[in-house]
Structures are given as C-alpha cells and as structure tokens.
Amino acid sequence: MVAWVLWLVAAGVLFVIEMFTLTFYLFWLSIGAVAALLVSLIWPEAVLLQVIAGALVTVLLTVFSKPLVARFKNSRGFKDVGTEIIGRQGIVAEPLEPGRYGQVKVGGDTWSAVSGQVLAKDELVRVVSRSSTIIEVERWEGFS
Numbered sequence: 001m002v003a004w005v006l007w008l009v010a011a012g013v014l015f016v017i018e019m020f021t022l023t024f025y026l027f028w029l030s031i032g033a034v035a036a037l038l039v040s041l042i043w044p045e046a047v048l049l050q051v052i053a054g055a056l057v058t059v060l061l062t063v064f065s066k067p068l069v070a071r072f073k074n075s076r077g078f079k080d081v082g083t084e085i086i087g088r089q090g091i092v093a094e095p096l097e098p099g100r101y102g103q104v105k106v107g108g109d110t111w112s113a114v115s116g117q118v119l120a121k122d123e124l125v126r127v128v129s130r131s132s133t134i135i136e137v138e139r140w141e142g143f144s
Helices: 003-021 025-042 047-074
Strands: 089-094 102-106 109-114 124-131 134-139
Touching: 003 025, 003 047, 025 047, 089 109, 089 134, 102 124, 102 134
Parallel strands: 109 134
Antiparallel strands: 089 102, 089 124, 102 109, 124 134
C-alpha cells in the first residue's frame, strides 16, 4: 500500500476518534498525519522524513495552541458545556454495575456512564462528574 494512503487513513481515523473525545490532542495528531501525507506525496520513499514532519507539526500545534485554548476558556461568555451537566438529574437507560459501563439519559442526550452503585433501568440518578464522554452518576435519593 502506498504511504500517502496510510497517512490519509491515519488522519481520518484520528479525526473521527477526536470527534468523540473532544480533547484536541487527537486533532493535532490528525493534522500531523496530514503533514506526513503531504511529505509522502513529494518524497514517497522517505518514510523517516514523513514521520519527523508529522511529529514536528503535532508537537508545534500542541505547544502553540495551549495558550490560545487557555485564553479562550478564560474569556468572558465562555461556557463549558461539560460542566453544566454536573448535578443534573438523569434516568438509567442501561443498567449500571460497579466497574462496568451503562447508559444514562440526561436531558435529551444519552451518555456512557459509570457508578459505584448497582443501578437498575429507569432509576433516577444525579450526575457527579464528567470526563470527556463518560459521566459518573449516583442514585438520586436524598437530592431535591
């Protein structure tokens, strides 16, 4: 298989995974893979140069974008959608057991969830924390 096809596949897979994680790290890796793809089109036999170009672009994007992201998050009017879900009520769509993932509906969205308790389907829960696309929940009892 030609090198540029591999870089294109890598960039696409990383980009799709990034859409689920929303961390930007995989997005920068995806752009790095595109840089390697461009180098592979010019020098198809220089695999080491392709890897170095991809790695260099990824590192530069990571280093230089960090202050921009921090400034954006501290700007007036910025709302982190992920923190708004904490404390909200949800309903168990797929049972949860300690150490295993289940699903919880919060508002109109369905989330992958974990819990330290056994929670049955249709039980009311409270969102305790959120990390990327997974929320931690506990039984709603005692909350009002």
